[in-house]
Amino acid sequence: MxxxxxxxxxxxxxxxxxRVVRAEGNPRAIAAxxxxxxxxxxxxxxxxxxxxxxxxxxxxxxxDWDAEARFELPSIQVEDPKAxxxxxxxxxxxxxxxxxxxxxxxxxxxPLGTCMVSSEGACAAYYSYxxxxx
Numbered sequence: 727m728x729x730x731x732x733x734x735x736x737x738x739x740x741x742x743x744x745r746v747v748r749a750e751g752n753p754r755a756i757a758a759x760x761x762x763x764x765x766x767x768x769x770x771x772x773x774x775x776x777x778x779x780x781x782x783x784x785x786x787x788x789x790d791w792d793a794e795a796r797f798e799l800p801s802i803q804v805e806d807p808k809a810x811x812x813x814x815x816x817x818x819x820x821x822x823x824x825x826x827x828x829x830x831x832x833x834x835x836x837p838l839g840t841c842m843v844s845s846e847g848a849c850a851a852y853y854s855y856x857x858x859x860x
Contacts, residue, residue, distance in 0.1 A: 762788055772804055773812040773840045812839035815848050822852040829853060 727740050741747055762785060769781035789795040806812050810832065811825040822828055822841065832838040834850050841849035 761785075770803060773806055773816050775813070806839040810839035812841040812849070815841050822849040825849065 727742055731737060731740070741749065759782075763782040764785050765779050766781045766783045768776050768778050770776050771780070783794070784792040786795075793799065809827045811820060811827075814820045815822050815825060825832070827838055828849060832842050832849065834842060834845070834853060837843045837847075837850075839849070841847040842853065844850060845854070
């Protein structure tokens with residue numbers, strides 16, 4: 727579907743699993759999320775910074791199961807090293823291989839930034855599969 731969209735000059739969300747996934751979603755799952763979760767006013771995303779209303783938290787009625795409410799968790803901001811351009815990769819400003827440290831100082835074995843840490847990260851995927859297509 728992605729290749730077809732690219733060939734047709736389209737960029738849109740499509741449902742590959744129409745046999746089992748309805749456009750309106752799973753009503754029971756949506757109800758469970760609505761009952762237990764609420765939007766956070768702000769959230770700090772590694773590599774992107776603070777983005778308002780971009781994450782969920784447990785509702786106060788579920789505080790007994792909320793680690794943030796039950797324990798004193800320090801507010802930790804983990805910044806990528808200055809040379810890492812993961813934030814630019816995440817927002818699509820550059821391709822992974824355009825990062826100054828891609829494949830040299832930053833590899834899956836010794837990742838500097840979030841995009842190389844997990845195998846699903848954009849940089850790790852490009853590093854592992856060698857795709858350098860514009």
